[in-house]
Structures are given as C-alpha cells and as structure tokens.
Amino acid sequence: MPLDGLFTHALVHEFNEKLVGGRITKVHQPYANEIVLVVRQNGQNYPLLLSAHPTYARAQITYIPYENPQTAPNFVMFLRRYLEGAKLQKIEQVANDRMINFYVNARDELGDVQEIRLTIEMMGRHSNIFLVRESDARILELIKHVPADQNRVRSLMPGARYILPPEQHKLNPFTNDLTDLATMILDQPVEAWPAFIQATYQGFSQDSAKALTRAIDTTGDRIQHAKNWLAAFDQPKPTLFHSDKGNLSYAAIDWLQDFATKQHFDSLGIMLDAYYVGKAERERVNQQAGSLVRVVKNELKKNNTKKKKLLATLTDAENADALKVMGDLLITYPHLVTKGMTSVAIENYYDNNKLLNIPLDPKLNGLKNAEKYFNKYRKLRTAVNYVNTQLALTTAEIDYFNNIVAQLEVASPKDVADIRIELMNGGYIRTTKKSKQKPKISKPDRFESSDGTLIEVGKNNLQNERLSLKQADRRDIWLHVQKIPGSHVIIHSPQPSETTLLEAAKLAAYYSKARQSANVPVDYLPAGKLRKPNGAKPGFVIFEGQQTLYVTPEPDLIARLKIKS
Structure with a gap:
C-alpha cells in the first residue's frame, strides 16, 4: 500500500491519540527535505518525522535516531521561532488527501497569540512542508522554494498566500454516504470496480481500491462490508507483507493480499521505520556519497593501472639475466654483427652452445648493441627495489580504497560525513574552506547483546581508530573479519559470554565485505594487543595471538540488537 489518503487517515488517527495536547520541545532538520519535531506528551518524547522527500515523502512518529547538522538550516530556524515551546492544538487531514495540518498557538513579536499551521503535502516530487499564518493564510516559510516559472498554478514562495493544490472533485469516503458504491455494485462487473472506486472517491491508490473490491466481493451486505x-x-x-521474491509492502490494516509472510506492528510509526530504514537511508547515503564514490573509483582505477605497470616491470626484471647473456655474447663475438642486421644467431656458451637468436638495432654495430643490452639490464636490476617498494604502497592504497567501498555500502548518512573528512585529511578531496572548528566525528553504532553486554561497531576508519585505539579498555574484546575489509567491533567486557561473542562476530561479518557470505572467519583478541604502525592509514592496525570464529551474518540480528537511542 503506498502512502495514499486512506493511510494518511490512519496516520492522523494515530497522531491525534499520541500527540495532540503535547508540547513541541525541539525542532531539527537532519536532511534537506525532512524535519523532526520532538513532541512531549504524558512524560514521553515522540519524534515526529515530516518528510518532503520526492520518493519517500511521509509523516510518522519515528524511533530511529537522526544525526543533526552542526549548523541549523534557515527553515528550521523559522520553525524553532514559531513552534518550539508551543502546544500542539489539533491535527487534521485535508479531505482524505495526502495532506496533514498541524495547528499550534504561538506568540508574535508583540506578544499576541496567533494560530500557526504547519502543513505537509506528501505528493511525490511535488511534496512540500509549509509554515503558514492561519489568520491571513500567508506562507511564512516552506522547505522547498518553487519559482513561478516552475509552478504556474500557485505561488510557492515565502509571503505568498497559501492555496490548496487543484481539487480533484472526488468524494471523501469517510464523510459521504456510499450511494455511488451501491450503484457501482449493481451496474458494473467486478473487474471494473477498482477503477470506479479510484475515480469516485478521494484517497484511494490502486492497491487500496483492489483491497476494497476484495472486501466487498463477498456474500452478505456489501455496503456494510x-x-x-x-x-x-x-x-x-x-x-508488513513479505513476498516470495523478498519485496516488502505495507498496509494500515491487515487486508487480504498475496504474500509469503506478514508481520504486525504495535504502531504505524514502528512499521514505517521497519519499511523505510533500508530504503530511505540508502537513498540518503547515495545522494550524499555520490562525489565520494567517484573519488574512490578514480583512485582505485589509477592504482590498479599503476599496479599492472609495476608488475609488468617486475616481469621484465625477472628476464634481466637474459639481457645480460645477450650482451655478453655480442661483446664476445662482435665481428658477427654488422650495421643493418636486425638479428643474429650466436652459440650460447651458457647453454651448451645452443644457437640463440638475438634481436638487433640495425643502426648499431655489435659492440653498441651489446652496450644497449647491458644498459637495459642495469636499469631493470636497479629498478627492482624501487618497484617492490612502489608495489607495496600501491597495493596498500588499493586495499584502503576497497575498505572505503565496503564502508560506503553499509554507511548511514552520519558515516558518510566522517568518510568525507577522512578523504579530505588524506588529500584525496580538495577543499578551499578552512574551518577553525574541529570536525565532529560521529559515534559508532551501539548494540546490546542478548545478555545485556554493550557492543560497539565502527562504521568508518575514523570511528574504527577512535573506538579501538582510544576508547576501548585494553581488556575489551576486539573483533574483525579475517583478511577482508570491514568494521572494528568492540565487546565492552573482558570475558564475554559465548552468546555475546557469537553475536558480536556476526555483527563484524555483517558490517564487512563478506556480509552476503556464509561461514565467515572472524578474528578476536583483547584490544590491548592492537598496534598501529607509524604512518599507517586511519583505522589500520596489526596484531598477533588472535583466535578465530566462523559465523554467518544475520540481518535480523542487526535490528534486534541495535540500541535505538
């Protein structure tokens, strides 16, 4: 079920039960098109997420902690001015459409009380969030400014009068009788019912219309159904419905639908968190990490090309002795060569006098050709040490960027910011901005094992280094997949139970390049045995004396053990 008018109706019902009468204590804008209002009601905080994302627009009470930017955007500053400290008076849906109004009473500059409305329109790429003064319907601010040349139907700029989107002239099924539905049942075949329902009643998606058709296509009083x-x-x-192919869909009610398995939730907010946590987070990461991915791919391409050339040079160096033999033979028998010859066959006294065909430069005589072979030999022999050093450095760079790739695959938006800082510090991303403020590194993800032990997982190199080398107790247990890029995992216990150790190993396997594999080797040892070589990249450690577990990653374990706040 997409987020249609019917689902919005259910959302508003949940909001009215939990939020109305509560006070807005905090306002955040974690991402460009999304805000979070923290509403305190009956001694409990409810984070209300309002998203105008073009693909994932929605309103919900969320239990996912969001990392807020260090500098508040202009829109959230407006919201704080009018909403923080205000009581949520009422919440209404607009005509069973995908629009919700949140009403508060706020004081203006003179101290007079005025009614302020926060409106969210959840309409795909046209989604928006408005702060409106109710007395004259003036838009005080909105999250997306739309110039007049992009929307000629209504003005979507601060100061303009708020006008509803164009009316669809459909009936609200919750406030109108179902006379038209009764007529449809009598006059039209069943296969035509979904299209009729959508054309007649406001707020029905295709899935909802089909679900209502299934509900009334039974014996008995169909209108009552x-x-x-x-x-x-x-x-x-x-x-939440799971199909045989692994696809997810959701509904506000448990309606008839083809599915492999289904899962019930205590609230719409918890269900939407479960549905969107992967989709929306992945979308945010892709948006924020696009430039990083290009940098990493370019660096990998450059270093892989360099490695091929270095390996080719080493292969040539392995044949350097053959160049010396050719030079020796030419200097021993220079009279066999005259200018203009392109090759010569000479008995090789190093190999039982077998004839050896030696390519020649036709412009040179025998001695000069011999000298040319000796020069090539000396260059290749001299280059071996340099090439081996460069090969080690290049291989380390490739391993480093493969590790970054693995981190981006499981990164959350807060992790992307850390990876960007790391690449800037490493000189891989140029920056002209010089900030006196030290960049804030996000915190590792926190999990609680089945027996209550704290487990932390670093999601990028900066987190890994701080977690493993600075924050962990020397006796805490450190885990990492064996010889594969992945996260550092710390069990905050010197003697964890076997259950905790296995769960932590599964976390390490999941947050690694081997997350799709089975029987993944995971090394573990006390954190005090870790060492960082001088000049090594962030997060790189060496160790010995480790033990190894073999585990299979379990995605469900992540959701079950993760600490929500």
Missing part, C-alpha cells in the same frame, strides 16, 4: 472496511482505518493494525 465497505463501511466496516473503512472503519478499520480508525483502529489500524499495521502490517
């Missing part, structure tokens, strides 16, 4: 089906949205039963 329809009324009962609609009434269920006032008592939501959030359900």
Whole structure:
C-alpha cells in the first residue's frame, strides 16, 4: 500500500491519540527535505518525522535516531521561532488527501497569540512542508522554494498566500454516504470496480481500491462490508507483507493480499521505520556519497593501472639475466654483427652452445648493441627495489580504497560525513574552506547483546581508530573479519559470554565485505594487543595471538540488537 489518503487517515488517527495536547520541545532538520519535531506528551518524547522527500515523502512518529547538522538550516530556524515551546492544538487531514495540518498557538513579536499551521503535502516530487499564518493564510516559510516559472498554478514562495493544490472533485469516503458504491455494485462487473472506486472517491491508490473490491466481493451486505472496511482505518493494525521474491509492502490494516509472510506492528510509526530504514537511508547515503564514490573509483582505477605497470616491470626484471647473456655474447663475438642486421644467431656458451637468436638495432654495430643490452639490464636490476617498494604502497592504497567501498555500502548518512573528512585529511578531496572548528566525528553504532553486554561497531576508519585505539579498555574484546575489509567491533567486557561473542562476530561479518557470505572467519583478541604502525592509514592496525570464529551474518540480528537511542 503506498502512502495514499486512506493511510494518511490512519496516520492522523494515530497522531491525534499520541500527540495532540503535547508540547513541541525541539525542532531539527537532519536532511534537506525532512524535519523532526520532538513532541512531549504524558512524560514521553515522540519524534515526529515530516518528510518532503520526492520518493519517500511521509509523516510518522519515528524511533530511529537522526544525526543533526552542526549548523541549523534557515527553515528550521523559522520553525524553532514559531513552534518550539508551543502546544500542539489539533491535527487534521485535508479531505482524505495526502495532506496533514498541524495547528499550534504561538506568540508574535508583540506578544499576541496567533494560530500557526504547519502543513505537509506528501505528493511525490511535488511534496512540500509549509509554515503558514492561519489568520491571513500567508506562507511564512516552506522547505522547498518553487519559482513561478516552475509552478504556474500557485505561488510557492515565502509571503505568498497559501492555496490548496487543484481539487480533484472526488468524494471523501469517510464523510459521504456510499450511494455511488451501491450503484457501482449493481451496474458494473467486478473487474471494473477498482477503477470506479479510484475515480469516485478521494484517497484511494490502486492497491487500496483492489483491497476494497476484495472486501466487498463477498456474500452478505456489501455496503456494510465497505463501511466496516473503512472503519478499520480508525483502529489500524499495521502490517508488513513479505513476498516470495523478498519485496516488502505495507498496509494500515491487515487486508487480504498475496504474500509469503506478514508481520504486525504495535504502531504505524514502528512499521514505517521497519519499511523505510533500508530504503530511505540508502537513498540518503547515495545522494550524499555520490562525489565520494567517484573519488574512490578514480583512485582505485589509477592504482590498479599503476599496479599492472609495476608488475609488468617486475616481469621484465625477472628476464634481466637474459639481457645480460645477450650482451655478453655480442661483446664476445662482435665481428658477427654488422650495421643493418636486425638479428643474429650466436652459440650460447651458457647453454651448451645452443644457437640463440638475438634481436638487433640495425643502426648499431655489435659492440653498441651489446652496450644497449647491458644498459637495459642495469636499469631493470636497479629498478627492482624501487618497484617492490612502489608495489607495496600501491597495493596498500588499493586495499584502503576497497575498505572505503565496503564502508560506503553499509554507511548511514552520519558515516558518510566522517568518510568525507577522512578523504579530505588524506588529500584525496580538495577543499578551499578552512574551518577553525574541529570536525565532529560521529559515534559508532551501539548494540546490546542478548545478555545485556554493550557492543560497539565502527562504521568508518575514523570511528574504527577512535573506538579501538582510544576508547576501548585494553581488556575489551576486539573483533574483525579475517583478511577482508570491514568494521572494528568492540565487546565492552573482558570475558564475554559465548552468546555475546557469537553475536558480536556476526555483527563484524555483517558490517564487512563478506556480509552476503556464509561461514565467515572472524578474528578476536583483547584490544590491548592492537598496534598501529607509524604512518599507517586511519583505522589500520596489526596484531598477533588472535583466535578465530566462523559465523554467518544475520540481518535480523542487526535490528534486534541495535540500541535505538
């Protein structure tokens, strides 16, 4: 079920139960198109996420902790001015559409009370969030400014009068009788019902129309079936459906649908977290990490090309002795060569006098050709040490960037910022901005094992280094997949139980390049045995005396053990 008007109806019902009467204590804008209002009600904080994302627009109470930017954007500064400290008076849906109004009473500059409305329109790429003064419907600010040449229907700029999107002239199924539905049942075949429902009633997606059709295409009073089906949205039963192919879909109620398995949740917010946590987070990471991915790919391409050339040089160096033999033979029998010859066959006294065909430079005589072979021999022999040194450095660079690739694959948006700082510090990304403020490194992900032991997982090299070499106790247990790029994992216990050790090893395997593999080797030892070589990249450590576990990553374990806040 996409987020249509019916689902929005259920959301508003949940919001009214949990949020109305609460006070807005904090306002954040973690991402460009999304805000979080923290509403405190009955001694509990409810983070309300309002997203105008073009693909994942939604409103929900979220339990996922969001990392906030160090500098607040202009829009959130406006919201804080009008909303922080205000009581949420009422929440209403607009005509069973994908629009929700949140009303508060705030004081203006003169201290007079004025009604302020926060409106979210969840309409794909046209999604937006408005702060509106209710008395004159003036837009005080909005999260997306849209110039007049991009929207000629209504003005979407601060100071303009807020106008609703164009009306669709459909009936609200929750406030109108179902006379038209009764007529449809009599006059049209069942296969035509979904299209009729969508064309007649506001807020029906294709999936919702098909679900209502299934509900009323039964014996008994069909109109009463329809009324009962609609009434269920006032008592939501959030359900996540898993198909045979692994696809996910969701609904506000447990309606009839083809699925392999289904999962019920206590609230719509918890269900939406489960549905969107991978999709929305991955989208955010892709947006933020696009430039980083290009940098990493370019560096990998450059170093892989360099490695091929170095290996080719080493192969030539292995044949250097053959060049010396040719030079020796030419200097021994120079009379066999005259200018203009392109090759000569000479008995090789190093190999039982077998004839050896030696290529020649036709412009040179025998002695000069011999000298040319000796020069090539000396250069290759001299180059071996340099090439081996460069080969080691290049291989280390390739390993480093493969590690970055693995980190980006499991990164959250806060991790992307750390990786960007690391690449800037390493000189891989140029920057002209010089900030006196020291960059803030995000915290590792925290998990609690089945027996209550704290486990931390570094998601990038800066986190890994700080976690393993600075924060961990020497007796804490450190884990890492064997010889594969991955995260550092710390069990904050010197003697963890076997269950905790296995769970931590599975975390290490999941947050690595081997997350899709089975029977992954994971090394572990006390953190005090780790050493960082001088000049090594961030997060690089050496160790000995480790033990090894073999585990298979379990994605479900991540959600089960992760500490939400």
